[in-house]
Amino acid sequence: MRAIDPRGPLPKYLQLRTILLDVIDSGELPAGSPVPSERELCRRYGVSRMTVRHTLDLLVGEGLLRRRPGKGTFVASAETGRARPGSLSDDLRARGSRLGFVELESGTVDAGERLARTLGTGPGTAVHLLSRLALADGEPVAIEHGRVLASLAPTLLAAPRPELPLAEILTRAYGVVFDPADQTVDAVAATGPEAARLGMEPGSPALLLRRSGSRRGVRGAEATMLLRASRFLVRVADNPTMLPASPAHRPH
Amino acid sequence: MRAIDPRGPLPKYLQLRTILLDVIDSGELPAGSPVPSERELCRRYGVSRMTVRHTLDLLVGEGLLRRRPGKGTFVASAETGRARPGSLSDDLRARGSRLGFVELESGTVDAGERLARTLGTGPGTAVHLLSRLALADGEPVAIEHGRVLASLAPTLLAAPRPELPLAEILTRAYGVVFDPADQTVDAVAATGPEAARLGMEPGSPALLLRRSGSRRGVRGAEATMLLRASRFLVRVADNPTMLPASPAHRPH
DNA sequence: GAGTGGTCTAGACCACGAG
DNA sequence: TCGTGGTCTAGACCACTCG
Numbered sequence: 001m002r003a004i005d006p007r008g009p010l011p012k013y014l015q016l017r018t019i020l021l022d023v024i025d026s027g028e029l030p031a032g033s034p035v036p037s038e039r040e041l042c043r044r045y046g047v048s049r050m051t052v053r054h055t056l057d058l059l060v061g062e063g064l065l066r067r068r069p070g071k072g073t074f075v076a077s078a079e080t081g082r083a084r085p086g087s088l089s090d091d092l093r094a095r096g097s098r099l100g101f102v103e104l105e106s107g108t109v110d111a112g113e114r115l116a117r118t119l120g121t122g123p124g125t126a127v128h129l130l131s132r133l134a135l136a137d138g139e140p141v142a143i144e145h146g147r148v149l150a151s152l153a154p155t156l157l158a159a160p161r162p163e164l165p166l167a168e169i170l171t172r173a174y175g176v177v178f179d180p181a182d183q184t185v186d187a188v189a190a191t192g193p194e195a196a197r198l199g200m201e202p203g204s205p206a207l208l209l210r211r212s213g214s215r216r217g218v219r220g221a222e223a224t225m226l227l228r229a230s231r232f233l234v235r236v237a238d239n240p241t242m243l244p245a246s247p248a249h250r251p252h
Numbered sequence: 253m254r255a256i257d258p259r260g261p262l263p264k265y266l267q268l269r270t271i272l273l274d275v276i277d278s279g280e281l282p283a284g285s286p287v288p289s290e291r292e293l294c295r296r297y298g299v300s301r302m303t304v305r306h307t308l309d310l311l312v313g314e315g316l317l318r319r320r321p322g323k324g325t326f327v328a329s330a331e332t333g334r335a336r337p338g339s340l341s342d343d344l345r346a347r348g349s350r351l352g353f354v355e356l357e358s359g360t361v362d363a364g365e366r367l368a369r370t371l372g373t374g375p376g377t378a379v380h381l382l383s384r385l386a387l388a389d390g391e392p393v394a395i396e397h398g399r400v401l402a403s404l405a406p407t408l409l410a411a412p413r414p415e416l417p418l419a420e421i422l423t424r425a426y427g428v429v430f431d432p433a434d435q436t437v438d439a440v441a442a443t444g445p446e447a448a449r450l451g452m453e454p455g456s457p458a459l460l461l462r463r464s465g466s467r468r469g470v471r472g473a474e475a476t477m478l479l480r481a482s483r484f485l486v487r488v489a490d491n492p493t494m495l496p497a498s499p500a501h502r503p504h
Numbered sequence: 505g506a507g508t509g510g511t512c513t514a515g516a517c518c519a520c521g522a523g
Numbered sequence: 524t525c526g527t528g529g530t531c532t533a534g535a536c537c538a539c540t541c542g
Contacts, residue, residue: 011511037527048513050302053528061313069528070520142492165492179312183488187439187457187481205439205457209488225492229439232492236435236461263530289508300532305509321509322539 004045010175012047013054018172019045020059024075034072035065063235099163101144105131106157108150118212119149120219126150128157130166133197134225140198142227149220152176166223167211176221182212185234190226198228205229256297262427264299265306270424271297272311276327286324287317315487351415353396357383358409360402370464371401372471378402380409382418385449386477392450394479401472404428418475419463428473434464437486442478450480457481 002022004015023029036044041052056073059065066076108128116123128150134142146166148156153174161169170176190198190206200206206226213221227234254274256267275281288296293304308325311317318328360380368375380402386394398418400408405426413421422428442450442458452458458478465473479486 013511039526039528049515051512054511056528057309067528068521070522070526072527179318184485185437185459185488186484186486187459187479189457203455205441207437207439207492209492211488227439227492232438233436234438234488234492236437236463236486236488265530291508301534303531306530308509319509320540322507322541324508 001044004047013051013058014171014175014177016041016045016047016052016055017058020055021064021172024064029075031075034074037072061235063233099141099165100135100138101132101161101163102135103130103132104143105129108157115147118222119147120214121149128153130157132166134165136231140228141231142225143194143197144223144225146223147221148176152215152220165225167213167221170213170221174215176213176215178211178213182214183210185209185236187229188226194226198226200228207232207234209234256299265303265310266423266427268293268297268299268304268307269310272307273316276316281327283327286326289324313487315485351393351417352387352390353384353413353415354387355382355384356395357381360409367399370474371399372466373401380405382409384418386417388483392480393483394477395446395449396475396477398475399473400428404467404472417477419465419473422465422473426467428465428467430463430465434466435462437461437488439481440478446478450478452480459484459486461486 002019004012004019006012008015020035029035035041035056038049038052038056041047042049045052056065056067060067060073064076065073067073106129108126111119111121111123111125111127113123115127116125119125119127126149128146128148130144130146130148132144132146133140134144144166148166148170150156153170153176156169156174162172164172167176167178171178186208187205188208189203190200192202194206195202195204198206206229209225209227211223212219213223254271256264256271258264260267272287281287287293287308290301290304290308293299294301297304308317308319312319312325316328317325319325358381360378363371363373363375363377363379365375367379368377371377371379378401380398380400382396382398382400384396384398385392386396396418400418400422402408405422405428408421408426414424416424419428419430423430438460439457440460441455442452444454446458447454447456450458458481461477461479463475464471465475
């Protein structure tokens, strides 16, 4: 059992999050099985209950765990407890970690004015770019574009990358958290080349997901994913917000 | 200044949430202005800092507030701090509360098997149905369908309803919370009649938002909204989850 | 240096579920 | 009755921002 390092660079609740994610990914805790109780996690990892709850709040918000008052906390299945007509096997549920990624493009550039503003920095700052095609069982399902301040994740392009969405890599390895207020989706018509890569009819609907991440409150990372419709459950935070009338809003 | 009732039916952090929402809606705190500090809110409302943070966590997750470490917590603008080319006036930003609603259909029915399962109850239970067209400045922007156990919100159809999304009404008046793991979006092609109501070309992309709510961990409410694309910022919780191959997934 | 949000502790009482 | 998650308290120390 991995331990939590109180003097580590990452806060305890993020260390515990990674530990729990790894346990779930390893298959030790299949969908539907109970996670150890909050008080048990306190004892095991030597942290207070509020810290454990902070971690569980994150994972519940991400849709990976579900709480049932009086009973316990359980690993969610992809269909989030809804009736499943076909009742497919649970491990067909693929979290991000079940995806494969093929690199389309990567490199480091000096930020232009627009990109610098997006990342909350000044022009000329070094920025890592990374574009990947996401595959599920060899079938393309999404296109991911990432832009990250080189200073925030110096070894991002050099080191081997786990088969995870970019946002997850940045959280686990560099402590970059993705502010829910900065993660939005929209519905768009897939354009020619992108539709082709995803094997869709041009003009058919797709989900465009935008996320921006920060460390210690300071921005520095943005990731977009163009998702094939009906292939993903995308969980939303809360009320939709109206935009002003004519949005110039396709940073893509 | 409204006070918090420690013996009220709603927990303190939800009471404080309603208070802060009303202050923001009233215009006392325009977009960009600072909210009182966490410690100041503690003093003002006689609650501990963890309780204040619980409330602020909610509102930040809903995209209404933004924190800046070392500086304070601020009312968010619709464009969440992104560069706004047109720089429209901030009060054009419309949260849910800026929307108007026109009732399309309402009534109470006995749940069939399928609806009962959706709401986590048995067949024959009384269920309120409510369909509304959402308008922004008189222009249709979304269609909302709600299904709620009558026992959960007995007076929902009888009482006058504030101009808020159904989920917000249920939270404020009945303490129904919407589990983020049960709120999902998808991109769909708008079909004929719905597209017509929303003034869209048939087949153009739209966002389908599904949310399910519970009280004390017991389900009992579901709301869907079909949103015009590019008219809303929909905030997402975290990683998208892959669906099994062929989803039978249009509860609409 | 004073104020802010970010993290963390070590308790407490409650309602609920199960045996 | 006992264990669970839900709520809440009254503190603490840190890094950061600003004057």
